[in-house]
Amino acid sequence: MAKFKATITAKAKDKTVEQIKRYLQLNDYEVKVTVDPNATDTVVTGVGPAPLKNPTLAKLAEQMGVLLPKTSSTYDLVVVGGGPAGLAAAINARSLYGLTTLIIEQYAPGGTAATAINEIDNYFGFDDGIDAALLCHKAVIQAKKFGAEWLPSYSAATLKLSDDPTTTKHKITATSAEGSPDVTVSTSLILIATGLVPRKLTQPTAAAFEDQGLYYYALPGDAAGVTAKDTIMVIGGGDSAGRAALMFSGKGAKVVMLIKDTLTKDMLDEVSTLVKADKNITVVEKTEATKFEAIKAPSPDNPNAKLTVTANNKASYNVTAVYALIGADPQDKWVVDAGVTIIRKKPDDPVGLVATGLDIFYDAIKNGTFDSKKHADELKNLTDMGTNKPGVFAAGDIRFRAERRIATAAGEGTEAALSMHNYLKAHPHVLDVEAGRAAPAYYLA
Ligand SMILES: Cc1cc2nc3c(=O)[nH]c(=O)nc-3n(C[C@H](O)[C@H](O)[C@H](O)COP(=O)(O)OP(=O)(O)OC[C@H]3O[C@@H](n4cnc5c(N)ncnc54)[C@H](O)[C@@H]3O)c2cc1C
Known part of the structure; x- marks a missing residue:
């Protein structure tokens, strides 16, 4: 049962109506659509305080107010993908470690999980099962409670990794499908939590x-x-x-x-x-x-x-x-372009799944050419969810070895936040987690 109600009064032959309707449904709205052949605009009511004329999805997201809007161009952590993995990472990065966090989400918060039509009956703690959209909605509200910000209707498109060891501020640029200008954000940490995209x-x-x-x-x-x-x-x-x-x-x-x-x-x-x-x-x-x-x-x-x-x-x-409903694929050219190690099913696949932890050396270990002495430093600094690039982590369905369940994606997001904390402890010049604002009082106690 959806939590909210919205009405769309559509002008005739408006192709955006279906998109608006499905976007609202993914955000736990029950939507009623009526077509008015004499109308010159499509108007959405029930989302935000006033009716919205011909809204973009970004406008709807802003009016729904599910997460806090982006307020800065510099963050401790940028999470790409607002599914269970990304949301769990944001919740833990904020609540345990106080990292300033921005979530970039190209479509609806909650990710693929919100599209499940079945009750989620294997999620820890919900003995009667829980509606997928509601579970995701609750996670989004939790991320908001802890102060995560977001950039809705934007896709991460390029990642420029810093090679300056004194600042380690990476730059991530996101593009809008709705014609808004590109947005570039500086960040010490990046989480790739982009899941899989439905195959077309x-x-x-x-x-x-x-x-x-x-x-x-x-x-x-x-x-x-x-x-x-x-x-x-x-x-x-x-x-x-x-x-x-x-x-x-x-x-x-x-x-x-x-x-x-x-x-x-x-x-x-x-x-x-x-x-x-x-x-x-x-x-x-x-x-x-x-x-x-x-x-x-x-x-x-x-x-x-x-x-x-x-x-x-x-x-x-x-x-x-x-x-x-014919399956889903990873689609993250920007990750490949940034030099993050990817494991492909077939050598000529353009994209694959992101390698973390020991899997960074997957090919060499498989071929029997791995030399632990040569990689001693990397092995010392290895974290479970860390990729081959400093400050870049991955969790959820996009990660090689992911189990592709909501609970495991959320668990991996949680673990990614811990991996980030361990990384910051080992690299205090990046961000001093023990001394700075990145350490809430109860964590230090
Ligand atoms: C129909 C269906 C039913 C399912 N039922 C169950 C079930 O009953 N129980 C269960 O445990 N699991 C179920 N699953 C699996 C579960 O939904 C996934 O394993 C889980 O959602 C993965 O979480 P994730 O955060 O890794 O990725 P996702 O949930 O896929 O979230 C990734 C997010 O990243 C966004 N994104 C992608 N690329 C970019 C980019 N470049 N920039 C910005 N944002 C980007 C996407 O829009 C998406 O919102 C189901 C999946 C489907 C498709």
Whole structure:
């Protein structure tokens, strides 16, 4: 059950409405949309004290007030990514060590975790399970309580590492997708907590429908308006795809699942068993979507159909919406460009997962060429979550060896804060944690 309520009164054919709606849903809002054909603006009410005309996502974030706005251009710590790993690091860096902290988040606070449609039933301390958006919302409020600031709707794009050992102020530049000027911040510590980004369909005809009928994650709110008159297509054969199919069929909709392989290959048994038994769900195996086009004329038995999807260049389906839940990849060119050690699945992969701790020497250890004497200094200063670059740490799904659960991401974020503290103790010229403001009284006691 969402905590907040918002209303969007949309002008006709406004393509931003879907983005605004989903952004609010990810932030624990229940959203009602009405289209006013005579309106000249799209107006959002219920977010902040006054109605918002044609808001950008950055404006919505500011008005929601979930985290404190950025107040400085210099921080002790910049966290890139506001998911469980980034938030847990910010909470601990602030509450235990008093580090001034900025979170840069390109989309919604809470990260991927907020997109889970299932109750999170494996999170420590919530014996009845907890709604994913609510869990993330609580973590965001906790980070705010301890004074973490944030830069919403910005993506970290370049990282210029300082090689001056006397100051060690790195510079990170973030860009806005909404046309605002670039922002550059100086910082002693950086946490890479960027998780994985949903994989997108590569068919050229898919792009035009993104957020306009084709979505790369399913939210509980997406099922709200769905009825037996709808046909929903779910592409993918993992647990998330299975759960999404069950969610829509639970509303009486017909669901077509297109699976590249077979139903049981990647899906949890408990989910695939329910999918198989569900009469509303048609599973089409060994099949891929090959073409997306706007529907010409919805038929009477399928009045809400918006687009036609062709599969394997043959069968075509008229559907209300498509949810492509086909996995996720790391996408952090800026990390690679900064020289942070990455472990790739295949040597020619452009990106990979960030190496921390002993994994910095992964290739050499694997090849049997690792020389501990040569790396004695690095080994002495090794911290569990530290990368090969001084002051740069990684936690959560982006980290090589991450377990990809909410609890482990939060645990890694917590541990990253401790790794940073250990690093600062060993390099007091960077920031004096024992003597300066970076040490709250109760920690020193
Ligand atoms: C549908 C689904 C259901 C799931 N269900 C469960 C479950 O039931 N239980 C469980 O334990 N786990 C579940 N998981 C896994 C869990 O959500 C992840 O393991 C966890 O969210 C990882 O946390 P993270 O902080 O590492 O990354 P994320 O949560 O992915 O957060 C990373 C954040 O970084 C931001 N970002 C990325 N690049 C940049 C950049 N360059 N600049 C600024 N910001 C950036 C992203 O927008 C994102 O908000 C589920 C995942 C999915 C997709």
